[in-house]
Amino acid sequence: MSSLIALELMINGDRMRVSAEAHWTLLELLRYEIGLTGSKQGCDKGDCGACTVLVDGKPQLSCLILAGTAPGKQIQTIEGLQPAHRKAGGTGLDPVQDAFDRCGALQCGFCQSGMMLSARALLNENPTPDRAEIREALSGNLCRCTGYTQIVEAVELAVAESVGAEPKTPSWAKDKPWTESLSSKKGGGDQ
Amino acid sequence: MLRLPKFNLVSPKSIDEVVQALADSKGRGRILAGGTDLLPNLKHEFIEADIVVSLGEVDELRGIEVSADGGLSIGPLTSLADIASNEHVLRIAPALAQAAGTVAGPQHRIMGTIGGNVMLDTRCQWINQSHFWRSSLGFCLKKDGTACHVVEGGSRCVAAASNDTAAALASLGASLDFQNAPTEHGDGKRTLEFEALFKADGAWNKKVTPTELLTRIHIPATPRGHRGGYVKLRLRGSIDFPLLGVASRLDLDEAGKIEHADLVVIALQARPTRVRKAAKLLIGTTPGQANYDTAVAQVMDAAYKQCTPLPNIPGDHEWRQEMVPVYVKRALAAALG
């Protein structure tokens, strides 16, 4: 019954001409047609947030968006996070990505792209959220591994560094001086 | 992976085009707003559609306005996030803002609309499952089956109305404008009092058909001393549907005495449950005084007796009943701030 429809989409700042079937979700289009597999297919029914992308800057669930309703909107996936940061004059990774890396805010990583996009959307709107605001903004992203603590701390680290403040001591560092160990983690090492 | 079944998609730009597309679908069309309920249900295959009519480009269905009488006129395509934070809603209809702010998680409130919440399908732990899961168990009355897994021998589906904003909108005396395509018999428009929308059949708990377009939500003006609250019981505070939801309304006179009171409970059965008789016990009392506290204890007791949760949605139903008085008390406290 359904047939291919031609779509013109804006994905990570690039204009793309693609075709899709009417019953395809944006997530399916991204992953299986365009090859952007950073958006994860977790529950595929709106429960988990692993498929979160930014639509006109706001976090939305790409498993519950029909591809055919996406034209005219700015879609940002995890693949576009660092390019957007660089385009805005930044260097290296987006500070959210960098903080997730240094805080070890992941285990299996399945939730991570959605988490980082929700965090990025929050920081774009509110550059200095407190812990309650961070938790609220990430509350639609489920993580089955980390227990969330390091994830929240990663966002706090990104916030603190952006305003030049001393980051709060994270839970795992107890009273030890830890900012140095964090910066020595910068650039890798398997923590 | 949960694939959507095949359908066609149309994205009209005006109300007139939407109702025409729905009329042309001969009952096989479905309305798509934020999609956060429709798409999971289509994926679970207990809703079917040949044509999905997206409202996304119909700008006339968006927006929150203060009406001439000082009430609210809300376009159904307004997002729940906007409802929850809008200054007029917070002032005129605080229970609605609170209810919208507790629907699902942040992404759902950005995508999900107030119209989609009003028109939300009922929920039951035996139906909100994949087709494969349901086929293994045996289908039920709501779709493709002849038995109910909740009420043994039951002949009617008792899936629960689970829309948080419904309790608030009922307590606010809202009304709803619907539109069908015009025919030789009339212009296709009708207005329903909020509670008149619902019937006690969980298979389809609305008195309008799935292809009737909700075009506007009206909330009458509330008096200066109006207070409203909404609280819900759920397992995870971040995202879950209500296991029980209570909206409260208290209108105070200048001296702080209650002139009008209402309580509406959601997530019990297919319709919102109004516990008005119980709420009336509050009238004439003054919050902060002993007569109010005595009345609250009576209201809690009366609500407990009137509300009988079923094992339709998750959460032990006897526990949910024990929580009725607790949440009635919290809803009243939420109204008073």
Ligand SMILES: Cc1cc2nc3c(=O)[nH]c(=O)nc-3n(C[C@H](O)[C@H](O)[C@H](O)COP(=O)(O)OP(=O)(O)OC[C@H]3O[C@@H](n4cnc5c(N)ncnc54)[C@H](O)[C@@H]3O)c2cc1C
């Ligand atoms: C994980 C998860 C958790 C959730 N938790 C909650 C919760 O706690 N509380 C809650 O209330 N909901 C919850 N929801 C459901 C949903 O997100 C909300 O109810 C939302 O408001 C639905 O709005 P929508 O615009 O996405 O609706 P859609 O999915 O677009 O539509 C829902 C229904 O309404 C119909 N419809 C939509 N707009 C109109 C219109 N203008 N006229 C006529 N019919 C219309 C559609 O045809 C469909 O049948 C949850 C969903 C998920 C996936």
Ligand code: SF4
């Ligand atoms: S209440 Fe009964 S008929 Fe309705 S969805 Fe649940 S099991 Fe099916």
Ligand code: FES
């Ligand atoms: S995959 Fe979209 S919310 Fe889980």
Ligand code: FES
């Ligand atoms: S790291 Fe595994 S789900 Fe979050």
